[in-house]
Amino acid sequence: MKPFNIYLCGVGGQGIGLLSEILLRGVDHAGFQAKAVDTHGLAQRGGVVVSHLKFGETIHSPMISSRKADLVVAMERHEAIRGVDTALRDKGCLIYFNTVLQPLGVRLGSDKEVSEALLKESCKVREITVHKVENEDLDDPRMQNMAILANIDKNNLVPYIEKHHLVQAMEDLMIGAMLVKNMAIFNKISTQPE
Amino acid sequence: MKNMGDMLLRKPAFKEIVMGNTALVRAMVESGTRVVTSYPGSPTPEIATAIQSIPQNQRPFYFEFSTNEKVATEVAFGAALNGHLSTVFFKSVGINVAADTFVQLSLLNIIGGMVVVLGDDPGANSSQNEQDNRHFAYLSYTPVLEPASPTEVYKYYKEAATLSRKLGKVIILRLTTHVCHAKEKVKFEKWHPRKEDNTPRFDSKNGPYIPLVSAVYPMKERALRQLDEIETWVEQRRLHTRVDNNSRFGIITSGLVYLSLLEILEEVPAKPDILKLALIYPVPARIIIEFLKSHDDVKILEELDDELERSIKAIAYEQQIATRIIGKNDINDWIGEYTPDKVRQILRNTWPDLIAAGESIPQLSDDIPARPPQMCPGCGHRSAFHAIGEVLATEDITVADIGCHTLGYDEPYNLGEILLCMGASTAIGSGLSLFNNSRKVVAFIGDSTFFHAGLPGIINALFNKHNLTLIIMENGTTAMTGHQGHPASGKNFNEITEAIPIRQLLEGLGIKPIFETDTYNQKELRTLVRQAVNEESFNVVIAKHPCMLLFAKKQRKDKGGNPYHVRIDQEKCKNIQVCIQKFGCPSFKRNSDGTISVNNELCIGDGSCIQTCPTKAITR
Numbered sequence: 001m002k003p004f005n006i007y008l009c010g011v012g013g014q015g016i017g018l019l020s021e022i023l024l025r026g027v028d029h030a031g032f033q034a035k036a037v038d039t040h041g042l043a044q045r046g047g048v049v050v051s052h053l054k055f056g057e058t059i060h061s062p063m064i065s066s067r068k069a070d071l072v073v074a075m076e077r078h079e080a081i082r083g084v085d086t087a088l089r090d091k092g093c094l095i096y097f098n099t100v101l102q103p104l105g106v107r108l109g110s111d112k113e114v115s116e117a118l119l120k121e122s123c124k125v126r127e128i129t130v131h132k133v134e135n136e137d138l139d140d141p142r143m144q145n146m147a148i149l150a151n152i153d154k155n156n157l158v159p160y161i162e163k164h165h166l167v168q169a170m171e172d173l174m175i176g177a178m179l180v181k182n183m184a185i186f187n188k189i190s191t192q193p194e
Numbered sequence: 195m196k197n198m199g200d201m202l203l204r205k206p207a208f209k210e211i212v213m214g215n216t217a218l219v220r221a222m223v224e225s226g227t228r229v230v231t232s233y234p235g236s237p238t239p240e241i242a243t244a245i246q247s248i249p250q251n252q253r254p255f256y257f258e259f260s261t262n263e264k265v266a267t268e269v270a271f272g273a274a275l276n277g278h279l280s281t282v283f284f285k286s287v288g289i290n291v292a293a294d295t296f297v298q299l300s301l302l303n304i305i306g307g308m309v310v311v312l313g314d315d316p317g318a319n320s321s322q323n324e325q326d327n328r329h330f331a332y333l334s335y336t337p338v339l340e341p342a343s344p345t346e347v348y349k350y351y352k353e354a355a356t357l358s359r360k361l362g363k364v365i366i367l368r369l370t371t372h373v374c375h376a377k378e379k380v381k382f383e384k385w386h387p388r389k390e391d392n393t394p395r396f397d398s399k400n401g402p403y404i405p406l407v408s409a410v411y412p413m414k415e416r417a418l419r420q421l422d423e424i425e426t427w428v429e430q431r432r433l434h435t436r437v438d439n440n441s442r443f444g445i446i447t448s449g450l451v452y453l454s455l456l457e458i459l460e461e462v463p464a465k466p467d468i469l470k471l472a473l474i475y476p477v478p479a480r481i482i483i484e485f486l487k488s489h490d491d492v493k494i495l496e497e498l499d500d501e502l503e504r505s506i507k508a509i510a511y512e513q514q515i516a517t518r519i520i521g522k523n524d525i526n527d528w529i530g531e532y533t534p535d536k537v538r539q540i541l542r543n544t545w546p547d548l549i550a551a552g553e554s555i556p557q558l559s560d561d562i563p564a565r566p567p568q569m570c571p572g573c574g575h576r577s578a579f580h581a582i583g584e585v586l587a588t589e590d591i592t593v594a595d596i597g598c599h600t601l602g603y604d605e606p607y608n609l610g611e612i613l614l615c616m617g618a619s620t621a622i623g624s625g626l627s628l629f630n631n632s633r634k635v636v637a638f639i640g641d642s643t644f645f646h647a648g649l650p651g652i653i654n655a656l657f658n659k660h661n662l663t664l665i666i667m668e669n670g671t672t673a674m675t676g677h678q679g680h681p682a683s684g685k686n687f688n689e690i691t692e693a694i695p696i697r698q699l700l701e702g703l704g705i706k707p708i709f710e711t712d713t714y715n716q717k718e719l720r721t722l723v724r725q726a727v728n729e730e731s732f733n734v735v736i737a738k739h740p741c742m743l744l745f746a747k748k749q750r751k752d753k754g755g756n757p758y759h760v761r762i763d764q765e766k767c768k769n770i771q772v773c774i775q776k777f778g779c780p781s782f783k784r785n786s787d788g789t790i791s792v793n794n795e796l797c798i799g800d801g802s803c804i805q806t807c808p809t810k811a812i813t814r
Contacts, residue, residue, distance in 0.1 A: 011565070021195075024377060028211055036377040038213075039319065040236065045567035045601065045674070046780055060456035062376040065534045067553065082562050101796065102783050103565040107774050108605060109784065111563035118561060140755050141795040175196045 001032070003056035004159060005064045007087040010075030011101045012049050015145035018173065019073070020051035022149060025169035026161050027055040037062035046101075048079060071157055073148060076101050081119045090126045093157055097144045098134035131155055136189055143185045150189035163190065198247035203254075207384045213377045214344040214369060215240035218283075218311065220380075221351035223254055226388045228278035228306075230257045231266035233646065234675035235285030236320035237374035238313040242678070242687070250688055254387065259678050259687050262616070262646040263288035267295045267310070274306035275403075277395035279355055283311035286321055287615065289330055291647065297334045299364040301413040303400050307359035309351065310336075311367045316497050317531030319371050322596075322615065324530075326498035331366060331475035335417040337424045338366040338475045339433070340449040341373060345380050350433070350472065357427055362400075363420055368474075370497075372531070373450050421476040433472035434481055439465040443545065444489035446482065446506065448474050450532075451497050457534040458541065462549055466493070477505040486510055486517045493520045493544050497532040520544055569601045571781045572746065572800035574713040574739025575667050579607040580777050580806065581716040582636070582665065582737075585723045590634040591626050595619040595648070597640030598674045598741075599667040606778045610638055617647025624651070624660035624732075634727045635662040641696060642672035642680040655732040656705055663726045664734045668696060669741040677744055700734055710736040714802045746798045758799025758814070762791055766811035777806045 006023060010016045017038060027034045034055035052064045069087040072094045074080035080096035088094060098116070105111030116132075123130050136147040153163050170183060195201065201210055202220050212220075218241055222230060232242060245257050256273075260266035263284045270280040282292075289296060289312060299308065318324040331338045337357075341350040347369060354365040402409045428434070435452070443466035447455055452470045459465045469485045471478060486492055486506070494503040503521035510519055522528060523543050530536065535552075542549045569576045579602040586592070586609075594600050594610025595617065602609040612622060623637035639648045644666060652664065672678040679685045684693040700708050707729065709722040719737060726733050750756060762773075767790065774782035774790050781797035782790055804812045 012567075021377075025211060028379060034211075034378070037372050038375050038377075039372075040375065045570065045598070046565070047567035048565050058460050060460070061450075061453040061534050062378070063372065063454070063457075063533055065457070065538075078563060078565065081559075085559050085562060099795070100783075101780070101793070103563045104568065104605060104778075104780075105563040107778070107780065107782060107784055109771075109775065112561070113784070113786075114562065122559075142750070173195055 001056040001160075003054050003059050004071075005069045006053040006071045006073060006158065007064050007069035007083055008051040008053065008073040009079040009083040009087075010049055011079065012045060012047050014049070014075040015142055016049045016051050016075060019145040019149060020053055021173055022166060022169045023158065023161075024053055025172050026165040027053070027158070029165040029168045030161050032056060032160070033059060035059050035062040048082070071095070073152065075099075075144060075148065077116070077119060078103055078114050081114050081122060084119070084122055084126075084128060088128060091128065093129045093131070094123060095131040095133065095148060095151060095155075095157060097148055098132050099141075099144065131157070138185070143182070146182050146185040147189050150186045153190045198244060199249060199252070202244065202248055203252060203385070204382070205385050207382060209379050209381050211377055211379050212344055213240060214341075214347040214374045216244045217344040217348040217380050218351055219244040220382055221348045221355075222281060224383065224385050225352050225355035226279055227255050227281050227309075227355065228390070229270055229273035229280040230255050231260050231270045231280070231282045233260055233263045233266050233284050233288060233291075234672055234678045235288055235313070236675065237315065237369070237371040238283050238285055238311070239676045239678070240374070241283055241311075243676070246687070254390075257687055259680075261681065263292040264295050267292040267299075270308060271295065271299060271304065274304045274308040275396045277306040277391070277393070279307045279309075279359060281309045281311060284313065286312065286314045286325060286327055287323065289327055291616065293330070296330065298405060300334045300336045300417045301405055301410075302403060303362040304358070304364055305362050305395060305400055307355060307362070308364045309354045309358055309367055310364060311351075311369065313374055314368060314370045316370055322613065324498060326501070327368065328474060328501050329499070332501065335421060336364055336366050336475070337421070337473060338368050339428075339472055340368045340474050341472075342449050342452045342470070343373065344376055344378050347373060348380055348382065353431060353433060357424065361420060361423065363424075368449070370450055425473065425476050425478050425480070428473040429478065429481060434478065435468070435470040435472070436485075437468035437470070439467050441466045442490045443467070443548070444469065444485055444492040445495050446471065446485065446492060446502070447495040448472070448502070449497070451495055451537065454532050454534045454537040455495060458538045458549070464548060466548070471502075474502060477502065477509070479509050482506055482509060483513055483515065486515045486519070489517060491518045491520065491545070493541070495532070495537065495540065496522070499528065566604055567601060568780050569598065570743045570746070571779055571796050572742030572798045572802060573598070574669055574737070574742065574802075575599050575602060576777065576779060577716050577739065577802045578665070578667060578713040578719060578737040579609050581713070581719040582723050583607055583609055585720050586634065586636065586727070589632070590636060590727070593619040593623045593626070593635070593637040595637070595639040595643050597643050597667070597672075598669070599638050599640045602638065606776055615647075616643055617649075617651060620648065620651035620655050620662070620664050623662040623664070624655050624658070627660050627662045636727060637662060637664045639664060639666055640673075641666065641668045641670065641682050642678075644696065645681050645694075652700075652705075653703060656703060660732050661730055662732060663723070664732070665723070666696060666734060666736045668736055668738040671741045671744060673741045673743065677741065697736060705732065705734055707731075708734045708736065710738065713737045713739040714800075716805055742798065742800060749798065756794075756798050759794045759797040760792055760799060760801055760803060760812050760814055763811045763813055764789060766809050768809050768811075770808055772806050772808060773803055773812065777803055779803055
């Protein structure tokens with residue numbers, strides 16, 4: 001299978017690490033060779049976190065080349081547009097959680113906050129399919145990554161990967177209350193009708 | 195993953211998805227490593243996280259975070275002299291700190307074996323430079339193995355351990371950031387726990403261990419002669435990789451760059467042959483000569499500096515080989531990480547007919563705001579910088595040091611205008627204070643950094659009577675690198691300790707005056723700093739507050755979320771914007787209607803912002 005490239009991005013603390021590891025293990029359970037790499041840097045301090053994930057045949061480098069991602073998974077709107085601009089190929093797919101964590105310049109008033117309209121337009125001119133996730137009735141913002149995962153599953157955004165692969169991956173990574181809580185949200189949202 | 199500790203100790207062979215840093219720990223277990231030391235620094239801390247997942251009573255080796263990288267290297271060395279295979283690991287610039295110790299190791303007979311794991315950082319993802327630590331290998335005659343992937347990290351550590359024990363020679367395992375953090379499924383072999391022999395085996399007869407006067411030359415000669423032995427051993431172990439595509443073009447490379455190269459060559463029908471070196475020092479001349487002789491054009495695809503290129507050109511000249519050897523083309527080939535995109539560009543410059551141009555990498559749209567790192571919501575350093583900024587004049591000079599407190603350098607605080615390396619702030623400040631009667635000098639330092647490298651500069655300021663103020667930003671942890679303990683934090687990696695009290699330590703040195711307050715008490719801090727900078731002396735302000743990220747994590751864990759927040763009373767708010775523009779907590783958000791409100795996803799309810807509002811519009 002030709003490589004499928006997933007580029008995950010967000011702000012430090014949003015749970016990108018867990019989300020990308022679930023997808024990585026899900027892909028492995030589905031029988032594919034996969035490589036991934038996380039770029040941490042100063043991520044926990046509210047900086048940008050990026051995770052690259054590639055699976056299929058002929059994967060060598062874990063890093064996705066510029067605008068070669070098939071799918072961008074973004075946990076925040078500014079990172080969504082940044083991911084689209086740097087990583088996503090034309091006609092690719094974006095799924096993003098429509099929350100805003102204002103970067104420094106926006107808070108200081110020197111930069112303009114990225115609007116939904118700008119994001120939508122940037123995607124339209126490059127024929128990018130957009131899935132916006134919001135209002136998922138979450139009382140804990142740390143569960144936003146599960147909402148995204150559920151929507152990835154619901155919309156079949158990753159080829160060949162099925163729900164049971166993702167569930168198995170979650171069970172590899174979590175135990176006890178953490179597993180129960182995350183699984184509940186994943187199941188609830190992935191079975192909800194659109 | 196759950197049960198990482200169990201996974202690392204599994205006895206039968208198995209496969210697991212791990213990152214390079216985790217694979218390294220399994221390799222240590224299988225090799226019988228007995229002592230491991232470190233000082234925290236990206237890209238290496240996950241090695242310690244993996245070690246921590248093994249309960250201490252089951253851990254087959256001793257681990258500690260030492261005060262700094264020099265000390266860590268010395269501890270590992272001492273253990274190896276008694277016959278214990280040891281490893282020290284640290285980030286790229288850590289070798290600068292360890293250098294005085296490190297350069298000697300190769301001259302000595304280290305009977306237990308010693309593997310130094312370096313986390314180099316091409317691209318400077320989390321370091322103050324992207325120095326090429328292969329230079330240290332040449333300087334010290336230390337062999338270097340360079341893995342390209344988690345599988346190779348595992349494999350090469352075991353090879354390094356075996357070779358090191360056999361020769362009594364220190365060996366470097368050189369990782370780079372995206373080898374440390376890359377993840378793939380690795381096939382691990384079975385583990386036979388060895389019977390541990392704790393007998394201290396140091397014997398001065400195995401030396402010499404005192405490299406003075408006449409002893410130095412024979413030690414150096416021995417180190418130089420060992421290099422041939424090492425080249426042969428690596429060849430016989432078949433660690434180098436040859437990719438034969440029947441081409442008259444060839445590429446010599448090493449490490450992660452090899453994977454970037456393979457990625458790009460997927461789209462090239464007429465692929466060059468490749469020689470991937472596992473051992474990059476000593477430069478394996480035999481296998482290189484063979485490769486040069488069988489190709490017309492050979493490109494040296496080498497990230498950062500040009501050591502390999504120079505060595506290979508010298509070899510070719512001595513052997514009178516006519517092959518065209520192509521090294522770096524221009525200054526850009528020296529700078530940055532060799533990602534697949536960069537490798538494509540370089541190969542296109544080398545052989546334009548071989549490789550298509552590829553789409554030009556689009557410029558990042560100007561409409562997307564950058565997202566620099568910030569101090570966390572509730573951070574005590576924010577209160578400190580906010581208060582201190584109100585006291586100092588714009589012409590006063592402030593010196594930063596390394597840690598979370600470095601983040602004061604950015605808007606809106608602009609405190610900390612010079613940054614060099616660990617522990618340098620006091621001494622730099624001392625230099626800035628000479629012949630300077632008009633501009634106050636203030637240096638900042640964190641508590642872990644204080645112990646790491648801060649003390650000599652502090653003692654010097656006292657001893658040589660410099661006039662400046664040092665502000666110690668004490669948050670009780672080594673925060674930036676992942677909340678490791680340090681001598682004043684009250685616990686080390688393994689157990690609770692008696693915290694070394696920073697204040698009493700300074701008093702013991704004879705520093706006066708010493709001021710101290712909790713940073714949340716911004717009014718008090720302003721008063722103390724004003725007093726301190728107006729004194730003609732070397733004095734210290736201890737600005738204390740526990741790390742709030744740790745606090746917030748614990749709160750989320752205990753209460754399942756963040757129940758407390760502040761809010762802005764829009765009736766009282768006059769939109770002066772001290773909160774969002776000067777205090778700068780990331781929890782404040784600018785709404786489209788011009789009002790400021792609080793993002794409850796981020797606010798942890800610490801309330802340190804409340805005192806900053808001139809109209810008292812912030813409430814709990």
